[in-house]
Amino acid sequence: METSMTQRLITHLRHVDLAVPDYRQQLEFYTNTWGLKPEHNDTGLTFLAAEGSPEQYVVRLRESDDKRIDLIAFGAANAADVDAIAARLASDGVRLVSEPGALQTPGGGYGFRFFDNEGRTVEISADVAVRQHRAIEEGESIPVRLSHVVINSADPEGTRAFYEKHLAFALSDTLMHPRMGEMMYFMRINAWHHSLAIARGPHPSLHHASFELRGLDEYMRGTGRVLRAGVEKIWGPGRHLAGNNTFSYFLDPSGNTMEYTTELELVDEDTWHPHLYDFTQPEVSDQWGTANAMNEFVAQKSFNDPDKGLFLAPPV
The missing domain is CATH 3.10.180.10 (2,3-Dihydroxybiphenyl 1,2-Dioxygenase, domain 1)
Incomplete structure (x- = not known):
């Protein structure tokens, strides 16, 4: 029996991941102008944290010929909830991109990805390590x-x-x-x-x-x-x-x-x-x-x- 209200298992927004052709220029913008902190770098891939946030990163920047949203990521409370969401989506005919499993991104964790109705990639994850963060000081004009x-x-x-x-x-x-x-x-x-x-x-x-x-x-x-x-x-x-x-x-x-x-x-x-x-x-x-x-x-x-x-x- 379907309940009138799907149980809410998502807890919060984690990060937005963007692919851009002008990667160097974008990286310069997000770090030196916008005030994010590059925490993890790979070739053509940077994970950018907000100083006041416990999330490992809030923006992921990837070098690509195509400009796109790579994914929008949300958190869940635990691995069981991640599994429950994945099972619910699959049974409703939503296309999963990946099955729930260990994440290879900074902070690790457990998650999966799927396509929403228009084809955006969405990630749900739990058990990601908390980033060492700090209180933003008075007058400090960078993202929390x-x-x-x-x-x-x-x-x-x-x-x-x-x-x-x-x-x-x-x-x-x-x-x-x-x-x-x-x-x-x-x-x-x-x-x-x-x-x-x-x-x-x-x-x-x-x-x-x-x-x-x-x-x-x-x-x-x-x-x-x-x-x-x-x-x-x-x-x-x-x-x-x-x-x-x-x-x-x-x-x-x-x-x-x-x-x-x-x-x-x-x-x-x-x-x-x-x-x-x-x-x-x-x-x-x-x-x-x-x-x-x-x-x-x-x-x-x-x-x-x-x-x-x-x-x-x-x-x-």
């Missing part, structure tokens, strides 16, 4: 952790349904447009307002990856530091209504959008009811009114190039 990942989807309703049905993601809020309908779904797997969001786009691709800074001061210092480095700012600084978090969006050298944020909302999951926000209302996009206006040109910057990795598992 990976906050959330937003994906573009050509079928946002189907993608939302996939993550709800198979992985027990819950809807926190929806952004809509009076003419274009529902435009973005904010999805959670714990008390954070969203770990994943799904945006309506022309093709599957990365919309943005977001990094939590220590607080408002550090977020503004970080925004200024990246601006002074000459990086193209797309949108911000401002404060969204959905999630109540701050935002400054920048384009990395490959044209992937990266966000600095802070103060993402923690919701009471027992009492939370999703809102439907009309993002043509200026205060929905930006409660402060400090950011440049969200228009079609700003929106198109985050459509990104079509992902070249759909239904193609990354080589590592």
Whole structure:
């Protein structure tokens, strides 16, 4: 008998893995400009940690002819839960890329990979060693952790349904447009307002990856530091209504959008009811009114190039 609610066995977002043709330039950006720390290197492969995060790495960068999301990784509490998720997906006809087993990535652990409905590779893992991390100091404008990942989807309703049905993601809020309908779904797997969001786009691709800074001061210092480095700012600084978090969006050298944020909302999951926000209302996009206006040109910057990795598992 199927229960109405799939039991949630995913605990949190771990990392987002990107493949890029301009690997050297990207590595320079993520380390010297964005503030991540290269912890493990291989030829054409770097694992980048956030100083304040217990995760072994929050971004993996791989050199490739094709620009793509290699994978999005989520954590589970233990190996039994990893097995349970894999069995559930397989019985539902979801294509597994790999069976559960020992991971060969930094920190080891136990996990498996599968394709989501549009062909993105997703990894679920448990028992990964905790990284030696530290408290980020006052005034230190580097990422504390990976906050959330937003994906573009050509079928946002189907993608939302996939993550709800198979992985027990819950809807926190929806952004809509009076003419274009529902435009973005904010999805959670714990008390954070969203770990994943799904945006309506022309093709599957990365919309943005977001990094939590220590607080408002550090977020503004970080925004200024990246601006002074000459990086193209797309949108911000401002404060969204959905999630109540701050935002400054920048384009990395490959044209992937990266966000600095802070103060993402923690919701009471027992009492939370999703809102439907009309993002043509200026205060929905930006409660402060400090950011440049969200228009079609700003929106198109985050459509990104079509992902070249759909239904193609990354080589590592």
